[in-house]
Amino acid sequence: EVQLLESGGGLVQPGGSLRLSCAASGFTFSNYAMSWVRQAPGKGLEWVSAISGSGGSTYYADSVKGRFTISRDNSKNTLYLQMNSLRAEDTAVYYCAKGGITIFGIISNNWFDPWGQGTLVTVSS
Amino acid sequence: EIVMTQSPATLSVSPGERATLSCRASQSVSSNLTWYQQKPGQAPRLLIYGASTRATGIPARFSGSGSGTEFTLTISSLQSEDFAVYYCQQYNNWPPLTFGGGTKVEIK
Numbered sequence: 001e002v003q004l005l006e007s008g009g010g011l012v013q014p015g016g017s018l019r020l021s022c023a024a025s026g027f028t029f030s031n032y033a034m035s036w037v038r039q040a041p042g043k044g045l046e047w048v049s050a051i052s053g054s055g056g057s058t059y060y061a062d063s064v065k066g067r068f069t070i071s072r073d074n075s076k077n078t079l080y081l082q083m084n085s086l087r088a089e090d091t092a093v094y095y096c097a098k099g100g101i102t103i104f105g106i107i108s109n110n111w112f113d114p115w116g117q118g119t120l121v122t123v124s125s
Numbered sequence: 126e127i128v129m130t131q132s133p134a135t136l137s138v139s140p141g142e143r144a145t146l147s148c149r150a151s152q153s154v155s156s157n158l159t160w161y162q163q164k165p166g167q168a169p170r171l172l173i174y175g176a177s178t179r180a181t182g183i184p185a186r187f188s189g190s191g192s193g194t195e196f197t198l199t200i201s202s203l204q205s206e207d208f209a210v211y212y213c214q215q216y217n218n219w220p221p222l223t224f225g226g227g228t229k230v231e232i233k
Binding site for chain 1: 168175214
C-alpha cells in the first residue's frame with residue numbers, strides 16, 4: 001500500500017522559515033515525480049511545486065518561486081519543501097502527493113495519487 | 126497558464142438522483158484531465174484520470190467524459206458518502222498544474 005506521511009508544519013512568524021518532510025512507502029520512490037499542493041483555510045487546491053524522480057528537475061508556482069525549494073532524498077524515500085520568507089498568504093494545509101512516472105527525465109501523466117494527510121502551516125505574528 | 130473553471134459552485138441533489146458537474150479549460154488540454162473528491166477534514170482522492178478512466182476502487186456510478194476544453198463528471202445515483210467537494214485538474218500543459226475552483230455537492 002502506498003503511504004505518504006507529512007511532517008514539519010506549525011506556527012511561524014512572517015518572514016520566517018519552515019521545512020516540511022514527506023516520508024513515502026509502498027512504491028519505488030525514485031521512479032515517480034512528487035508534488036506539494038496546498039489548501040488555504042476554506043479555499044480550493046493550489047499546486048505549489050513538483051520534482052522529477054531523480055530530483056534533477058524542479059518546478060514551482062509563481063507564487064512561491066524564489067522563496068520555496070523542493071528536494072528529495074531517494075535513499076531515504078523522503079520529499080522536502082524548504083519554505084523561506086513566509087507570508088500570511090502561505091497559511092494552508094500542505095499535502096504531498098505522488099505524481100507521474102519519470103522516464104529519462106520526462107514526467108508523464110502528472111496527476112496526484114495518492115495524497116498524504118496534510119500538515120498545517122500557519123504564518124502569523 | 127491554463128485556467129480551469131468549474132460549475133456550478135454548489136449543486137444541491139437528493140440521494141439517489143443524478144449529479145452532473147462541469148469543468149472548462151481556457152485552452153485545450155486534450156484528455157489530460159483528472160477529477161478528485163474531497164470530504165471535510167480529508168485529503169483529496171483521485172476519482173478519474175485521462176478524462177474518463179476510473180481510478181482503482183472507484184465505483185461505477187462515477188463517470189467522466191469530454192475532451193479538449195469541456196469535461197463532465199457524472200454521479201449516476203448519489204449515495205450519502207458522495208456528498209463532498211469535487212475538483213478537476215489539468216496536466217496537459219504545465220507548469221503550472223492547475224485546478225478548478227471546486228463544486229460542492231450538498232444534500233437537497
